[in-house]
Amino acid sequence: MAGLGRRTHYRKHLTDSVLNDLPEPKEIEKIAKVVSTRGLNQFDILVASQGDEVDANRTPQLAILPTKFHKLVWVKRNDFVIVETGDDSTENGDDKKDGIRFMISHILYKDQIKHLKSKSLWPVNDPEFESEAGEEVIEDPKEEDDGIVYGNDYYDMGEENDDDLFVNTNRLARLEIQDSSDSESSDEE
Structure with a gap:
């Protein structure tokens, strides 16, 4: 850990938990894919569809990264995250309100995605989540x-x-x- 400079106990353990924990989505949490960034820690996300139905006309929803992750963890386009739902209007199909509906609770890395797939918690029928699920194929020469x-x-x-x-x-x-x-x-x- 040489060369990391001074870090508080909180930030050190938060970084360790982000990188090494194996989070699983709870009832109020969903898996989502970051579509684009808006700046100021706001992101457009596509939430994974529930069940066998896949909505082809999904629109990106707005999510925010909590302040505890600022300058500690970076999220880029095509990353996978676990988000907490703020209100139930998205589940009822009421899209009248445009605003921040989700808060990012976990950023998923390759090992965490493999863990979710092994536990059958990964969205299977959604084409957005099948092909790019953090599996970067590096071809041998x-x-x-x-x-x-x-x-x-x-x-x-x-x-x-x-x-x-x-x-x-x-x-x-x-x-x-x-x-x-x-x-x-x-x-x-």
């Missing part, structure tokens, strides 16, 4: 012909070209003179 594929990029390694190499212009290049006349005259004799 595969050799093809005379090239290498990293991710979606193909690098041709068949021809070696020195023109692509970096040339340091801060150093003077060594001037080498090859005298071909001396080698020709020695060969003739």
